[in-house]
Amino acid sequence: MDIKAYIESGILELYVAGTLSEKENKEVYALMQKHPEILQEVLEIESAVVKLTAATSAHNPKKTIQHLKQKLGFKNTKVVSIKPKYNWLTYTGWAAAVILGAGLLWTVNRNNQLQSDIKVATINEQLLESEIEKANNNLKDAKHLISVLRDRNIIAVPLAGQTVYPDAYAKVYWDKNSNNIYLDVQGLPTPPEGKVYQVWSLTLNPLSPTSLGTLDDFNTDANKIFTIENTNQSQAFGITLEPAGGSATPTLEQLYTLGVVETNS
Incomplete structure (x- = not known):
């Protein structure tokens, strides 16, 4: 034109x-x-x-x-x-x-x-x-x-439901090389208002919990997969329901899922 x-x-x-x-x-x-x-x-x-x-x-x-x-x-x-x-x-x-x-x-x-x-x-x-x-x-x-899930060096840790909610389930994929875990929490129910899920790294003997943070975006995240830094020598992982903002120690009465890291004998 x-x-x-x-x-x-x-x-x-x-x-x-x-x-x-x-x-x-x-x-x-x-x-x-x-x-x-x-x-x-x-x-x-x-x-x-x-x-x-x-x-x-x-x-x-x-x-x-x-x-x-x-x-x-x-x-x-x-x-x-x-x-x-x-x-x-x-x-x-x-x-x-x-x-x-x-x-x-x-x-x-x-x-x-x-x-x-x-x-x-x-x-x-x-x-x-x-x-x-x-x-x-x-x-x-x-x-x-x-690519992470297909890596054979990734440690998969299933987290089973506990007494407070037996139908709950989650799964941790632990990449020790990057010091990250990929947490799939699709099997957790929606937390009530004013509550939030908190993730814990555990050592068993003696029992010592270390907080890995709270899942503040649980309700808005469609995939329900979270990347969390973990530099601990974890022997188990647990998820509890805590007041908004999280807690210094886990509320065991509100333990939703728990899974032990399997070690090769």
Whole structure:
């Protein structure tokens, strides 16, 4: 498309004046969204119309006449005006003002709608980019998790349900090389309001618990898989239900799951 020829064709001036058909208006509007040069030209035409309207205002006729005399080079020449029997020019001027005002109002509305559409399009584009980035991150995390679970050096520790909730279950995948555990808690029920699950690393003789943190995002995490740093020489892992913020020591009456790390004899 020859954008320069299109701009010089005069159709944009007709668009601003509001004299095009609905189909032609839609075509021009679509091209404005596609070509920044056309959009800029429309905005400049609108600005010129507004300035022209202000410049031809009849609020101060004497000043306007004086300005014209100066521009035309007249000095002391008297300007004689003849008042026609019927002041058709006044009526015509008012009619032109009404038509121009209506055209300007339509243009302003179209301009506001265009700006609104551009703003919505920008927001939608940002949301789409955010969703794409989120999907890419989820895919990257999924691939990493798969590679971890397939590593033969990973220690898998199933955590069985306890007295408070026998149907509960979870599983720990312990990567000693990275000092991380990957905790799958899909088998835990949703904690009640004001409560949170807390993960513990345990040594058995004597029994000594070390907190690995709380699962604050349990309710919002769709996969229910958490990566937790663990530098301890863990002999077992447990999960308890604690007050929000966690506890210094596990509440054994609220022990939901427990699993012992199997050692090779």
